[in-house]
Amino acid sequence: MNILVLVSGTGTNLQALIDAEKAGRLGPGRIAGVISDRPAYALERAKAAGIPGLVEKAGSGLSDRILHDAREMDAGFIILAGFLSILEGEIISAYGGRIVNLHPSLLPKFGGAGMYGERVHRAVLDAGEKESGCTVHLVDAGTDTGPILLQRKVPVLPTDTADSLAERIHTEEHIAIVEAAALMAERLNSK
Numbered sequence: 001m002n003i004l005v006l007v008s009g010t011g012t013n014l015q016a017l018i019d020a021e022k023a024g025r026l027g028p029g030r031i032a033g034v035i036s037d038r039p040a041y042a043l044e045r046a047k048a049a050g051i052p053g054l055v056e057k058a059g060s061g062l063s064d065r066i067l068h069d070a071r072e073m074d075a076g077f078i079i080l081a082g083f084l085s086i087l088e089g090e091i092i093s094a095y096g097g098r099i100v101n102l103h104p105s106l107l108p109k110f111g112g113a114g115m116y117g118e119r120v121h122r123a124v125l126d127a128g129e130k131e132s133g134c135t136v137h138l139v140d141a142g143t144d145t146g147p148i149l150l151q152r153k154v155p156v157l158p159t160d161t162a163d164s165l166a167e168r169i170h171t172e173e174h175i176a177i178v179e180a181a182a183l184m185a186e187r188l189n190s191k
């Protein structure tokens with residue numbers, strides 16, 4: 001069960017997936033490729049693990065280029081692990097129910113266009129939330145709107161900054177992304 005991982009940044013969640021695969025915790029899942037929409041440290045992690053990685057520049061035609069790459073590598077499903085472009089067009093139906101996104105809040109709260117990374121944590125703090133967390137969900141034609149696979153919660157502390165909250169959530173993301181990847185690999189493998 002080939003997995004394509006899409007990234008844009010440092011790739012700690014990609015690393016969690018790589019480590020999980022090595023430890024035999026992705027079931028039938030195997031990371032077959034990593035694509036970034038910009039030069040990113042995540043690609044170094046792929047390289048170090050011997051996984052093919054490439055840059056498909058953000059912008060016009062990105063989703064179709066990724067669809068083409070996904071088919072080339074025979075990807076059974078796609079994981080957005082800190083991927084900051086929005087997928088659109090044919091890939092959404094071609095990979096319907098087979099694209100998962102990781103988001104650093106308890107969706108449906110603090111999702112949607114422009115809500116990513118530190119902006120999410122700032123908005124959570126500004127709103128005076130008592131808890132936050134992360135969500136893994138299936139991607140549909142909206143932004144952060146598809147069916148939720150799993151969530152993990154953390155408390156928001158009175159002393160929190162966006163950075164400290166992000167760090168607490170990151171730890172939970174690394175667990176959530178691996179659980180979701182194993183779940184998808186098992187599910188799709190038995191179809």
Ligand code: GAR
Pocket residue numbers: 008009010011012013014042081082083084102103104115116117134170173
């Ligand atoms: C993660 O916190 C992920 O939830 C977030 O980007 C970070 C990537 O971290 N994704 C989004 O904000 C998507 N809307 P990483 O590069 O260390 O895995």
